[in-house]
Amino acid sequence: MDFAELAPDTSSYLGQVAYLQLCFFQSISNISATSKDLDATQTLSAAAGFALAKHQGLVAEIRRRGEDPTEVMAPFVPGIDRFLELTRGASVNESLLTLYVTQGFLDDFFIRLSDGLPSEIGARYASLLGADSGSAGIVELLTDAIAVDPKRAHFFAMCGRRLVGDTLLLAQSALNLEGHSKSDEERIEPVFTELIATHTRRMDALGLTA
Numbered sequence: 001m002d003f004a005e006l007a008p009d010t011s012s013y014l015g016q017v018a019y020l021q022l023c024f025f026q027s028i029s030n031i032s033a034t035s036k037d038l039d040a041t042q043t044l045s046a047a048a049g050f051a052l053a054k055h056q057g058l059v060a061e062i063r064r065r066g067e068d069p070t071e072v073m074a075p076f077v078p079g080i081d082r083f084l085e086l087t088r089g090a091s092v093n094e095s096l097l098t099l100y101v102t103q104g105f106l107d108d109f110f111i112r113l114s115d116g117l118p119s120e121i122g123a124r125y126a127s128l129l130g131a132d133s134g135s136a137g138i139v140e141l142l143t144d145a146i147a148v149d150p151k152r153a154h155f156f157a158m159c160g161r162r163l164v165g166d167t168l169l170l171a172q173s174a175l176n177l178e179g180h181s182k183s184d185e186e187r188i189e190p191v192f193t194e195l196i197a198t199h200t201r202r203m204d205a206l207g208l209t210a
Contacts, residue, residue: 003191006175007116014062015072016174017110017129019080021055022073024103027084031095040141047134051103057128061121083170087163093145097156100138101163104202107133108195109171139205146207157208164199168192 007013025048032044059069087102089095107129114122114129146152175188203209 003112003188004116006177006188007113008174008176010065010117010121011062011067011072012075013110013113013117013125013174014058014065015074016076016080017125018055018058018062018069019073019076020106020110021051021058023080023084024099025051025055027095027099031092031099034092043134043137043141047137050132050134054128054131054133058125061125061128079173080170083166087166089159093142093152093156094159096138096142096145097159098163100135100142100202100206101160101199102167103133104135105164105167105195105199106171108198110174112191112195113174135202142206153208156206157203160199160203160208164196168196171195 008016028044028048028051032041032048035041035044062069062072087098089098111126111129114126116122117125142156146156171192172188
C-alpha cells in the first residue's frame with residue numbers, strides 16, 4: 001500500500017490545511033499581542049504573515065475549484081479546535097514551542113500527503129505549504145529563552161514529546177483509512193517514523209532532546 005492512497009479527497013484535504021493555517025495565523029498573532037519586546041513582536045508578525053499567506057493561497061485554491069472556503073473548512077473546525085485547546089501553552093514560551101512543533105510537523109505531513117492528490121494540484125499545494133513559515137525566528141526566540149533560564153530546556157523537551165504525540169493523532173485522523181485493514185494501517189508507520197525523525201531534527205535546532 002502506498003501512503004498516498006490514504007490521502008483524503010481534494011476538498012477534504014484543502015479544508016483541513018486551510019483551516020490549520022488560519023489557526024496558526026491566529027495563534028501567532030495572539031502570542032505577538034502579548035509580547036513586550038519589539039524585536040520579538042517583529043519576528044512573530046513576520047511568522048503570522050507567512051501563515052496568513054499560506055491560508056490565503058489555499059483559500060484561492062478552494063475557490064478555483066468553485067467551492068466555498070467556509071463550507072469546505074467547516075467540517076474540520078471542531079476537531080482542529082479540540083486539538084488546539086489540548087495543546088495550548090500556559091505561557092508565551094510554551095505557546096511558541098507548541099507552534100514550532102505542531103506547525104512544522106503538520107506542514108511536513110500534509111506536504112507528504114499531497115502526493116496522493118492529482119499530480120498538478122498536489123504539487124501546487126505542497127509548494128504553498130513548503131513556503132517559509134518564519135520558524136528560524138521562532139527558534140531564535142526559544143533559544144534565547146533557554147539561555148536566560150537553562151532549566152527550561154528539560155521542561156521544553158518533555159512538552160515537545162507530549163506535543164508530537166497529540167499531533168500524530170490529529171495527522172492520523174486526516175487519513176482516509178476506510179476499507180483498509182489493520183495490517184495496512186501498520187504500513188503507514190514508516191512515514192510517521194520519517195516525520196518524527198524530522199521533528200527530532202527540529203528539536204535539535206533548539207538544543208533539546210526529542
